Amino acid sequence: MCGIAGWLDWERDLTRGTATATVTAMAQTLARRGPDDAGVWTAPRIGLGHRRLAVTDPGGGAQPMAALGEDDGRPLLVVSFSGEIHNHRELRAELRARGHRFRTASDTEVLLAAHRQWGPEAVTRFAGMFAYALWDIERQTLHLGRDPLGVKPLYYAEHDSGVVFGSEPKALFASGLVEPEVDAEGLTDVFTVAAKRPGDAVYRTLREVRPGHLLSFGRGGSTSYRYWRLVSAPHQDDPETTVATVRSLLEGIVAEQTLADVPLGALLSGGIDSSAITALGAAALTAGGGGPLATYSVDFAGGEDDFAADALHVSRDAPYVRAVVDHVGTKHQEVLVEPTALLAESGVALRARDYPGVGDLDVSLHLLFREVRGHLTVALSGEGADDAFGGYPWFAQEAERPSGGFPWSAGVRDRNAVLSPALRGRLDLHERLERRYREALGEVPRLDGESGTDRRMREVYYLQHTRFLPFLLDRKDRMSMVHGLEVRVPYCDHRLIEYVWNVPWRLKSLGGREKGLLRAAVEDVLPAAVVHRPKSGFPVGQSPEYLRSVREAVSDMISDPGAPAMELLDADALRAMVRGRQWVNGDFTPPPILPRALQLNDWLTEYGVRVVL
Structure with missing residues (x-):
């Protein structure tokens, strides 16, 4: 890499x-x-x-x-x-x-x-x-x-x-x-x-x-x-041909990506995305005379007791991971993340990115990759499937009730609430995001005659590919490469993206299910429970011990007269979050604010960042 x-x-x-x-x-x-x-x-x-x-x-x-x-x-x-x-x-x-x-x-x-x-x-x-x-x-x-x-x-x-x-x-x-x-x-x-x-x-x-x-x-x-761009054109294939084409593309791409001169495995969450890559990867290895495929998953110590469902995390991964492992016959290992490591390793994640990331969402991925690198040099990942096939909950919402903004930000209330009074006078996040949203819409490659839901969903997929997916790929690259681990992403192959781009929403949501097209394309190689499992996001830290340590660290930062982040952050807003349970801002549970505030302070300090306004 x-x-x-x-x-x-x-x-x-x-x-x-x-x-x-x-x-x-x-x-x-x-x-x-x-x-x-x-x-x-x-x-x-x-x-x-x-x-x-x-x-x-x-x-x-x-x-x-x-x-x-x-x-x-x-x-x-x-x-x-x-x-x-x-x-x-x-x-x-x-x-x-x-x-x-x-x-x-x-x-x-x-x-x-x-x-x-x-x-x-x-x-x-x-x-x-x-x-x-x-x-x-x-x-x-x-x-x-x-x-x-x-x-x-x-x-x-x-x-x-x-x-x-x-x-x-x-x-x-x-x-x-x-x-x-x-x-x-x-x-x-x-x-x-x-x-x-x-x-x-x-x-x-x-x-x-x-x-x-x-x-x-x-x-x-x-x-x-x-040299490359998305090109809009009418989709001519019937449902059966569309499903077969997606399956054929995935098989060929995964087969290409299982070739390596070093140890290779797969990251497995028990969702349809990674499970499909695991099944197809295992088949490709077997066809080439290799195998079994090594797979790895992540969970938090005590996660069974601490787990609480939300809009992006509807079920724990472990039971579905086991179902795939038993069905496909992989050589599996679960990586358990200790809650105390989420804050202790935050600096590693920051230095890997070179700027503040998304708190424990970065750290848990870094900890997973660190463990996997002890066994593999290359890992296959399901990253990008939700973006290509419409897996996040905001896709269905946008099809029914367009939000008029970046879909993953729907329901966000006061974006400026955590900014210091001085910064609020110089920076209006609502205004800047509205401008960026309009700019992004101006880039969408339109299809003549497309209207209504199809028109809006083409916009949503474009926003997803050019704004949300790059955020995910950046996170994946930094958290893997800080350990010298190459993570391959078959769903981000441009040949698959070119085909799926023009598939209308009614086929992407085949059978009225999120990612229905992908599910239909791989249902014969996976357990039924996994095929029908709703989207559930990457595990997040919910341990009381972790939450308490973050509150204490933020309180110390607020009290530190030399903390550079406090020139940009509102102390009263942070104190309210420290005392309360609401660390997020919006319907789709964006990354919690308090761990990100700590990374902001460390970034300004370690990198000597000069703010020019």
């Missing part, structure tokens, strides 16, 4: 002085993403750094990697690559037929050969999750590419004479050319959930390469090429 970093400069010679040490330091901040190897390549105008997690061709895929000229052996292209090109075997065969020769079995070398064959448009041929920085030596051009759904991150920041880039913000800060600053737009990202605009990066001076885009930097300036 790896971490990439680099520095392009049109005025400084990066082969002299401390430049190589700077690029090395940038890459070193990403060591946990790539614990297996490190490399740096420099030329007068550019330095490329890499930290490697060895998954494909562990012995031969060292990076940065160069494409060499056949006649003189000189480098023509050099790349630092993160992620996986899942269809690299097919591309390798096609490129061999065109005369290309390979010295490794890695997908990185396929990327280089593809770029030599087709130029920058080679990115349109890749199926997978990836981010890369490719330097074209002859043309003196840097290409920064990112996968269609944005599964793998890639940040950049332009400076006076070039650009720095990397897999995480911390790599850019290590260059000394970028400072951690946040303005009103960045604070909006911090105080709200899943409303970040594509390309924004929380920090004022940073940007993200947008999903499905290729940025190119040359002496004449920069260009942006959008």
Whole structure:
């Protein structure tokens, strides 16, 4: 999966002085993403750094990697690559037929050969999750590419004479050319959930390469090429064909993603999403002469006693996990999270993200991934199924009663309630989210003649894919890669998304069930109880011990005259939450505010963030 970093400069010679040490330091901040190897390549105008997690061709895929000229052996292209090109075997065969020769079995070398064959448009041929920085030596051009759904991150920041880039913000800060600053737009990202605009990066001076885009930097300036987008068209298939097509796509994608040169398993929650991936993955392994598939689930110690149902958590996972394990025959292990660890490990989650996340929802995922990494290098996940097939409760609500806003924020009351009086005078979260919502609606690829429920649901799916799903993928990437664990997401393959995008709501909710289409596509490989289980979200911390520790920590923060977060937060509002039970704000139980307030304070302190309003 790896971490990439680099520095392009049109005025400084990066082969002299401390430049190589700077690029090395940038890459070193990403060591946990790539614990297996490190490399740096420099030329007068550019330095490329890499930290490697060895998954494909562990012995031969060292990076940065160069494409060499056949006649003189000189480098023509050099790349630092993160992620996986899942269809690299097919591309390798096609490129061999065109005369290309390979010295490794890695997908990185396929990327280089593809770029030599087709130029920058080679990115349109890749199926997978990836981010890369490719330097074209002859043309003196840097290409920064990112996968269609944005599964793998890639940040950049332009400076006076070039650009720095990397897999995480911390790599850019290590260059000394970028400072951690946040303005009103960045604070909006911090105080709200899943409303970040594509390309924004929380920090004022940073940007993200947008999903499905290729940025190119040359002496004449920069260009942006959008190589992938959702295209709206009438859906012509009948229900039976639609179900069969989804099943066929999933089988092929999962089979591709079970191929690895290192230990592989699956994350299992007992919901339809992860259970389907588990069943199809186990079948693919068996067909290839492997297996059984290793599976892992997470629960909280004492969860059976502490569990309380809400809008996103309707049942405990454990009974359904066991049903899948028995039915499919996986080798299973449950990871138990101790409640005390949720607060104690909050700093790890913060430093993995480089900005405040969603409290214990981040921490519990980090703890799961830490345990899984002790057994596996690659794990399959069900992330993205709810977004593609309509699994969250707000989908059905929007079909009946459109909210007129981001669906997951429906019912949120006073967004500004926790802001300090001084900040409320400078930042109106309601106004900013309304503006972002209208901006997002303006991007929706409309279908001529579509109206009513179908029109609204196309809007909802677009909002889901471009605002909510990136929030989930960002969380998944940081909490897994901080342990050097590659998590693959079959439901985020663009070939599946392209097909499902145009399937109307009546078919996605086949049989009047949430994710009815997905359920119909996989019901023959799963226990009936799992096929019919309603959506239930990732487990959250409900232990009285954990809740008490958070209250105490917030009380200490309020009383600390040096706590930087208290310049942004309302002390009275926090005290009321400490005394009461209501830590959330809205119908769909968004992440609790108090743990996020603690992360905000730690972020401002540890990163020395300057607030620019």
